[in-house]
Amino acid sequence: MAISSTIQQIQDVVEYLEPRLPKKPEIAIILGSGLGEFVHAIKNPTLIPYGEIPHFQKTSVEGHGGTLVIGELNGVVVACLQGRWHFYEGHSMDSIVLPTRAMAALGAHTLFVTNAAGGVNLGFKSGELMIIEDHINMMGDNPLTGKESALFGPRFPDMSEAYSRDCIQILENHAKAKMIPHKKGVYIGLRGPTYETPAEVKMLRTLGGDAVGMSTVPEAIAARHLGMRVTGISVITNMASGIEQKTLDHSEVQETANRVMASLTDLIISSLPEISRSATQQKSHSALIR
Numbered sequence: 001m002a003i004s005s006t007i008q009q010i011q012d013v014v015e016y017l018e019p020r021l022p023k024k025p026e027i028a029i030i031l032g033s034g035l036g037e038f039v040h041a042i043k044n045p046t047l048i049p050y051g052e053i054p055h056f057q058k059t060s061v062e063g064h065g066g067t068l069v070i071g072e073l074n075g076v077v078v079a080c081l082q083g084r085w086h087f088y089e090g091h092s093m094d095s096i097v098l099p100t101r102a103m104a105a106l107g108a109h110t111l112f113v114t115n116a117a118g119g120v121n122l123g124f125k126s127g128e129l130m131i132i133e134d135h136i137n138m139m140g141d142n143p144l145t146g147k148e149s150a151l152f153g154p155r156f157p158d159m160s161e162a163y164s165r166d167c168i169q170i171l172e173n174h175a176k177a178k179m180i181p182h183k184k185g186v187y188i189g190l191r192g193p194t195y196e197t198p199a200e201v202k203m204l205r206t207l208g209g210d211a212v213g214m215s216t217v218p219e220a221i222a223a224r225h226l227g228m229r230v231t232g233i234s235v236i237t238n239m240a241s242g243i244e245q246k247t248l249d250h251s252e253v254q255e256t257a258n259r260v261m262a263s264l265t266d267l268i269i270s271s272l273p274e275i276s277r278s279a280t281q282q283k284s285h286s287a288l289i290r
């Protein structure tokens with residue numbers, strides 16, 4: 001898409017949302033498959049269905065809600081994207097990262113990504129949380145491809161700290177204190193929509209992956225490009241193909257995600273104030289793209 005339309009779309013979203021938001025969001029949270037229930041923890045929520053927001057797409061995947069929920073969690077103003085749209089649904093990278101860019105333009109300094117993922121690391125168990133330390137982009141595309149304006153960020157953005165080290169430490173401390181089973185690791189993003197073959201899973205392990213999924217990477221790239229901090233958690237909803245002697249289906253992913261919702265919610269809520277406080281002065285995106 002031409003860069004001018006990308007900017008126009010962000011402006012349309014910001015113009016629509018700004019008057020409807022009770023407060024400026026500090027942290028944008030993207031909720032993955034089966035994790036939408038998280039929003040029930042939000043105090044005094046303002047709910048805006050995606051269908052009402054310009055250029056937002058319907059989420060066609062079961063377990064993905066399709067509502068923006070804004071409110072307070074443990075004293076922190078959050079904007080929760082309950083559901084995302086995916087590359088495998090045929091959406092462009094530009095469209096997939098629109099909510100992230102719009103949240104940055106509205107003032108969010110940190111992007112908190114969540115997703116359902118398959119465990120690639122043989123030391124992982126289904127139902128565990130993985131604090132994302134880094135990612136490998138194997139989606140065969142990048143949201144920054146094309147003629148990008150200098151308004152967005154550098155042509156060759158640094159990705160040496162794609163996931164904030166401070167946030168990883170904070171999440172780890174809170175997970176330990178709450179005795180929530182967790183791991184840390186590298187998320188590999190693939191295009192999907194097929195689950196992997198056992199041979200592919202072996203390859204992903206050899207390449208240094210700990211978990212595999214079909215999302216998150218575009219949003220993390222777009223956020224870092226804008227100078228937002230990124231942090232995230234994968235819910236290991238299943239062991240990836242070929243590790244256990246069974247077939248994979250989406251209902252298993254949803255069931256496990258629902259089962260670990262409580263500990264995920266607990267961990268995020270308890271970590272949010274510290275994550276928010278640890279944000280250093282970010283450059284103002286709103287000034288840049290409005």
Ligand code: HPA
Nearest residue numbers: 116117118212213214240
């Ligand atoms: N592979 C890819 N994506 C996934 C998986 C998986 O095993 N589980 C949940 N999302």
